[in-house]
Amino acid sequence: MREPLPPDMFEELCPSGLVPIRxxxxxxxxxxxxxxxxxxxxxxxxxxxxxxxPRVLTRSLRALERDGMITRTVEQSPPRVEYRLTPLGHSLMELYATVCDWTARHWDELLDAREAYDAEHAEATAR
Incomplete structure (x- = not known):
């Protein structure tokens, strides 16, 4: 039995939402x-x-499968579908960890930049 994913893995304040690289x-x-x-x-x-x-998650899974990052395996008995990283997907994880670390280090700067941008553009649209 594998360890379940924690429900708070990506809390609202998780830096993943600030990652400027998609x-x-x-x-x-x-x-x-x-x-x-x-x-x-x-x-x-x-x-x-x-x-x-659910619709957006399915779309993301299909796009990742199409890009060769994950595989989708269908088992007939019992019926179930599993997703797993491919070797190509695993090779991306080191880069992903680096980007997440960078984002965590620059969290305050990213938030300040976004707030300044939003404030400036809110004023411009209000005119």
Missing amino acids: FGDKWAGLVLACLRTGPRRYSELRVPLARVT
Whole structure:
């Protein structure tokens, strides 16, 4: 039995939302992070990715599969589908960890830049 993914893996204040580099789409990096410890079923992925709608999660999984980052395996008995990182997906995880570390170190700067941008553009649209 594998260890379940924690529901708070990507809390609201998780730096993953600030990562300025996208791996595929907005949620793809988080999906990859969920799969780095081994294969997962869709229902397991839904636990830490509860903020993602099922439709968007499915779209992200299909895009990652298309890009060769993950595989989707269907077992007939009992019927189940599992997703797992491919060697190509595993090779991306070191880069992903580096980007996440950078984001955590520059968290305050990123937040300040976004707040300044939003404030400036809110004033411009109000005129």
